[in-house]
Amino acid sequence: MPDLFDLQPQPPAASAAPRPLADRLRPRALSEVIGQAHLLGEDGALTVMLRAGSLGSLILWGPPGVGKTTIARLLAAETDLSFVQISAIFTGVAELRQVFEAARVRRANGTGTLLFVDEIHRFNKAQQDSFLPHMEDGTILLVGATTENPSFELNAALLSRAQVLVLERLSPADLERLAQRAEHELGRALPLDGPAREALIEMADGDGRALLNLIEQVMAWKVEGRLDTAALAARLQKRAAQYDKSGDAHYNLISALHKSVRGSDPDAALYWLARMLAGGEDPRYLARRITRMATEDIGLADPQALRLCLDAWETYERLGSPEGELALAQAVVHLALAPKSNATYTAFKAAMAAAKKTGSLPPPKHILNAPTKLMAEQGYGAGYEYDHDAEGGFSGQNYFPDGMKRGVYYQPVERGFERELKKRLDYFTRLRARRQAGG
Template structure:
């Protein structure tokens, strides 16, 4: 072996050779578990393996093909296209004539567009190809329903620190790994914790650390690991899960959790202006009239992000998020608006004549605006006239008891009485609590 013929990376050299060597995924490979039963039957159908990076999706596909005696063709959706699928089909047809089945492994299947995924359908349905697709993205969003219906989705889990520790010990003792390299126990434990369930990252870091210190120390692991940004696919499920966690932490009045999820998004490369827009939404949806100042503060934070950019503007986002988490909560306007939209989705009731605009004599002669009681001239008459269309008996807005809105609820009850309507029992009980 020369400088121009370097060894394969440690993670590649240490790939499991049999199912028994696979670390983790006991929910799929343990006694009586789904893949164990499938392999025992010898009838392996098409699969979609969904899980985070470095948990063994490619390795598992190779081992499954070997277990059932299938010819293995590996493609990456990053670089492959319909032409590559046709070539795989041609090879599968040739091998079927010899009695050999073919497994097509398609890595990052979510990167195939609809037309490319559709090109697989007839060959998967006919059984010519046993498809095993691997993805880090939620198949519910990224894989065509027609293809999903022909393949069983299996979820692979991130490896636990105990799984990774066992793998690291194997790397130091296996002849394919790093025989002769020593490592301090605390260094291996540190690496197993910080690798975030990713076997490839753990092994790659160990390989680099072994060149920095002998034995491998925690400091060597830290240096080899480098600065690891939180993983986040900016358009995928992880991204929207983080937004969801941030929003729900604000709604749950937990400032520490809200700051943590905000930091995960910002450190992961999320567009701060997009985050700011979502924070403005939270101010109206979950704080609302309980604290009308919340919306102003969030709009100011959005302006600061636009003006300063990142990282200077990130502090304004943090300020807004903490304020929202600590603020009193009300979704009364949010629920009232949804109810209003639902109420107008269908029959459009006429505007009462006295509420209609009457800029011309002809319109006034048709009764437009006639009988309208102007509040400042006739307050009592203003309250007795009808504001909703005939036939519409709606109770859309119901104040909640927190913050400014709770203090304003007494005026709301009086206004409802003046308008001649009964305060809904549920709202009466809520505002009195």
């Protein structure tokens, strides 16, 4: 179904069959499209391309109901290209061959083809590759639409031949303009008071098509006067937030949660946690990611943080939803307000890099056990100093492979408990230097 939103009334259809409001308000020119000013404004990317006569293949990336199909259709009209629309969900290899052949014949007759591919990310690699020769020789101008991040879902070869344009969700102001156009088309105002009108726009969640569908429902009611927010809520179910647990929103929201915790903002962290839970995210996934935050961003600056996260995870397993989700919220607040350190995380990555670089260097023989006579004869354990018997419980011996330069990986920060660990580390570093110098 096309993305429909902003629009001027069209002449009546010949058929008396009722037409959906979204269809009646279909734009007939790019200037009528609501929203996407960064693309369609005076200096917008698409405006500049059309003005220069240099429109190339495009990938339109954005959420549902923001005008991807509408813009593609109008681009074809602006450039005198034949508009052909297919969906990756319903189109197979045989149908693609027919589309390409028809475009080839059309081109031979002097007419170009703008091929609009909805849900283009659903084509597999081979299907995506099949577009390339027809894009290169000018048989088609491809305009693909996707709600998923093209960087992950589309082939590099296809992306290199098309420009990605990002479409934004419609703002409340955009949706209000759309509502006014709908009222003009229908010849009457929405039977809602101010707060209820705002609530209706909020229900659309940035989706123009969803708003028109909601408006059509409201206008069908037989009511006297104007409904308030409570009456509207009683008649309409709130639209579920856009959230795909395996898609782009999943990764964007967990990134927002993680960075809010790292940025010591408990309110923002709670908001993103709530957004994910409201979207249907598995709380166990969140428990795992929250625990990861404790090890990656808090570390030994607050040694209790990891234990608290594990306890919150276990609490959720025992209580389930929704009661157990409060334990996850408690862990998130603790992490957001905890002193931050990635010193252990950084140290471990550095140690892993050193381990891969040094390969199979053996430990020094003095720290190897010698359970057999042969091993003792080979020098295993020779010269080992038992730290508990050394002065201060510290021998200062070398524990790295012989011949390997001593690594320095763990560098604690001056925050939280790591401040105390830094004091200990500095003390042992000084003491080691004295012992190795014979002092």
